[in-house]
Amino acid sequence: MIKKINWKFILILALVILLAIVSVSCKKTATTQTQPNITLQVWNVFDDSKVFDPIFAEFKAKYKGLKIEYRKFEDPQKYMDLIVNEMAEGEGPDIFFLQNSSLKNNYKKLTPADSNAVSLDAFKQTFVGVAANDCLLSGDDGVTRLYCMPLYIDNLALYYNKAHFEEILPSDNGPAQTWSQIEDQVYKLTKEDNSFERFARTGLAFGRADNIARAYDILEMLLLQGATKFYAEGGAQAVFATQQGVTSMGQAYFPGRDALDLYTSFGIQSNKQYSWNKYMANPNSAEKEMIPFVNGKVSMIVGYSYLYNDLLDQIELQSKKGLKTINKKDIVVTAIPQVFDPSKGEGQVTLANYFAPVVSRTTQYPQLAWDLIGFLSTKDSQTQYNKETRKPSARRDLIDSQSTDPIYGVFSKQIGYSKTFDVTDEARYQEIFLKAISSVVDNSLKPLDAMLEAQNQINDILKNKTFKVAE
Incomplete structure (x- = not known):
């Protein structure tokens, strides 16, 4: 005698298997950027690696196995020439620091932040006006996107x-x-x-x-x-x-x-x-x-x-x-x-004169790179950066405390009327x-x-x- 097939049971079992497959797939996608073989290349001018070491260490603690290689340059022109040449070969750093006066001329070399992950209004409320003018740019499609988050505004x-x-x-x-x-x-x-x-x-x-x-x-x-x-x-x-x-x-x-x-x-x-x-x-x-x-x-x-x-x-x-x-x-x-x-x-x-971190167009890890820039731009990170460099922070919520410094305070006070010469x-x-x-x-x-x-x-x-x- 042939037993009656329990189609309800088979349907539930198939659904469980499908959900398991989807779950594994999603987990692989979510963790791909945090595998031990990932190294983020960060290039900058002037700042020594010791300025970023404690900030990078804290960030890497959240991403097990992640490596960050920081490279410092002294000559801004040679630095930019090398970046352009490297990018032409599909290589170069994942993150580099770009001078504010050159942002509008080089935005096509960059990967903007995911518009679904970043609120442009929140950025304007957090960062000073000159940062919004420089970092929020409209592409050929007329859509405004975020291209940088400055650590300071000198x-x-x-x-x-x-x-x-x-x-x-x-x-x-x-x-x-x-x-x-x-x-x-x-x-x-x-x-x-x-x-x-x-x-x-x-x-x-x-x-x-x-x-x-x-x-x-x-x-x-x-x-x-x-x-x-x-x-x-x-x-x-x-x-x-x-x-x-x-x-x-x-x-x-x-x-x-x-x-x-x-x-x-x-x-x-x-x-x-x-x-x-x-x-x-x-x-x-x-x-x-x-x-x-x-x-x-x-x-x-x-x-x-x-x-x-x-x-x-x-x-x-x-x-x-x-x-x-x-x-x-x-x-x-x-x-x-x-x-x-x-x-x-x-x-x-x-x-205004500053170098802001941006994500290269050639990076293989755009989301992870933007996660690092976001971490560099937190209040704690910018406080640490200011402690090491004394450069005036770009965040609005740090201006008042830094403005009281007898030497460096004037630079914080002037941020509100600092402008970029493009x-x-x-x-x-x-x-x-x-x-x-x-x-x-x-x-x-x-x-x-x-x-x-x-x-x-x-x-x-x-x-x-x-x-x-x-x-």
Whole structure:
């Protein structure tokens, strides 16, 4: 006698087997990126591995068997050239740190975060405005995606010798808020003599391209402060040398020309604020204006947050050589002066400069790489990073606590008005703008003509570039 087939039992058994297969498949997919043979390659400039060792160790504890290989580079240009060449071969790092000014020109080389895993609104609420402007980009499909999460936002501030101001300008209580007021202070601080440099003391390291370390950055900042429209809509053409409105006095306003004129004015002998020449610092040295500052020969210099430690190192080095130096307690950092008067509600701007971690287009482990970037961007990780580097954190919830630091606090306070200067080719832009500075100081071109020449050269670059300008 043939027994009746229990189809209900067979159906349940088949369903159990199917669920088991699906479960195993899902588990394999979920754990593929955490197998012992996975190594994430992380490339960066400037930061030593010890900065990240404790953060990486904590992350690896969550992913058993994961290895992270960190590689540090010193030369940003060689670093980027190597990354581009490696990616062209389908290789290179899984994560690398990309300069903020180059993000919009290189976003197609990157893998954005999974839009289902990251809330763009939450990112905007967590990170400062400049980070959102730089990291949230729209592709050719018009969809906005997240391409980076910065650990810090460094920016330009003003370093000054407190002893000089106490001696010469005690009633001022430090540097002024605007560059026009700084010009008057520089005139009073500067003292000429018959020495090789022709100055016993100068007020400000400003005006030249060859022996001021951040000449290019300073000019970019002045362009931003003057509200210069650098690119036409869409970024296909540079327009920074053109007339952009009229002044309150009814005069034609050329903010690009005015920025170059302001910077170079301190390097032209016929000007009242003349305070810098080719003899003040060695153009072939890495230290440039740092040396005369620590020797008490210049009252003010412009730099990023890491400059403070560099100055302390130079004071120690010069002292060991038996040379006279300033007292490190006389080094004060204050907000960068402005083109427009902030006391009249005209706003403030400084230049943002940072390298943010991004995920390479060629990585085999995009989700794991983004998990690591997300971990680097937590409050605890950024607190640890700030402790090691003193660079101002990019998270909003860390600004208040870091703003109280007597030296580094100003950099945190300035984050809210830090802006990125977007470029298509950092090395070429720098070469073009430094040439413009030199042509004015050498009296071969007027500021407007120098900027028109620079604009033409940058437009030649833009002909062969795909470039996105922030909306």
